[in-house]
Amino acid sequence: MKTKPWSLIILALLHILAPAGNLLLNALRSGRTLSQQWTYWFEVLPKPLVALYVLVPVLAGIFIFICRRWSYWAYLGCLLVILLSNIYSYWTNMNMSTLVLLLVVVLIDVLVVAYFVVPSVQKVYFDPRMRWWEAAPRYHFNHMGSANGQKAFIKSISQGGLFLSSAPALNENDTVEMDWTYQSQHIKVNGTVVYKNTLTDIPGYGVKFTHTDESEKQMKALVAKLRGEGLIIAERLPGPEDSFGVWLKKLFTKGEGLFPKART
Template sequence: MKNRPLLFIILGLLHIAEPIFKVLYFKANTGFSFSLILNNIFQMNGIRQIFEFWFLFPIGGLALFGVKKWSYPVFVGVQVYSVFTHLNYESFTWPYVSNTPQWPSLAILSCNIGMILYFLLPEIRKPFFDKDMRWWEHRERYTLRIPCSFSSSNNNSLQDAEILNISLSGAFMQVDHKNFKQGDRITVNLSFLDEHISLRAKIVSLHSFEEAKGVGLMFEYETIWEQLHMTKIIKIISKATKKHYKQAMAA
């Protein structure tokens, strides 16, 4: 959740905790013991009632935390379904067992309806559909010269190069880019201290970095173990970068 919009975090947490709010409301409104309330809740019949009580709003909360293309329709779908169930609510039936739906759910629902209307604005809903708008997903990039080698489908022989900056998602590699174009795929062999890794990468740009011409790479992890290994290497590079910076400042 790091650096996500605060509104998403707050509403997401409220969604996930909504079943607990209902239980606490039952407790305050009836005076029954928690054991009796939970016993009654667990005696609900039907998958639909169980889903509406325990899972409907938490699914909306998880969708808010996701902020992906699938998140917006899921979040809106949860609210539409919830509006439908509230409009067709029968007194003293589950999930509220009261004359009218409980105020915590109505309060969250009111916020959600307002938020749906708000996110109908094209500029506001962009983070769900435009990856570049989700600033919290941008990986920290470390500037450090790292020797490497690579091979491509056009040339299987290993060629030497140098990485000038790197993150978990990709890197800038200094190389003569005349023989490359966007979309080409290469295999990069990287060694740093005692760690060695070979990764598939896609060339996503041809540009310059600090007046050095090269290619922008996006790593294409084939297994989770590759990503975990690279995460370890990035942590080592991070420490080395900080150490190098302190030494440069002290000089």
């Protein structure tokens, strides 16, 4: 998969659409029409309670979609607020229907929290390298350069980094100074090793650039040249196999796609 995981997109949408579900559910429980329930919400209920019904679920969905470390904790905070509001609703109106609603909310919260503590889901939020859909387009380069003054073969390159398929021994988090000349353009840029592939006989290294204004300008020019030469790595771009329909089919036929899986 080369897009944001569909499971996270759907969870975000469900949260964003939750206020509409709350409106319908409350209308059914109270015997009101949707318009009557809408009027009741915004003219009778306390404004903080309306915010809980309408704004908090939407914020929770946005936090899911953002996929950042801070948004992970913000989302769990929204879940806690929703849970506490339902406990308060039951406390102030103890009857069977509010108890059932409270139990349903608790069950859903438990399942959602269980989903978000799965390691592959957490990595998407806590490890930027797992957010593959945010990666800039990558281009075939296959060009010799140098890494820390020693010969290194640059296999592919993007605006924000490159992949070395042959280079002096490096380790993750090492600082590396890259240097090469392409079509009479000399480029020097610093970076950090963020990935080391040891599955092949010759280790490969993913390097993330630490740009200066000058190196960023040079890389933009280089990427524009490579794009014009048609050297983009097409297999890294989203294709039909990444569509919602294909994901849904795999989910129900093979049980795949519920949890994010790193792109290969």
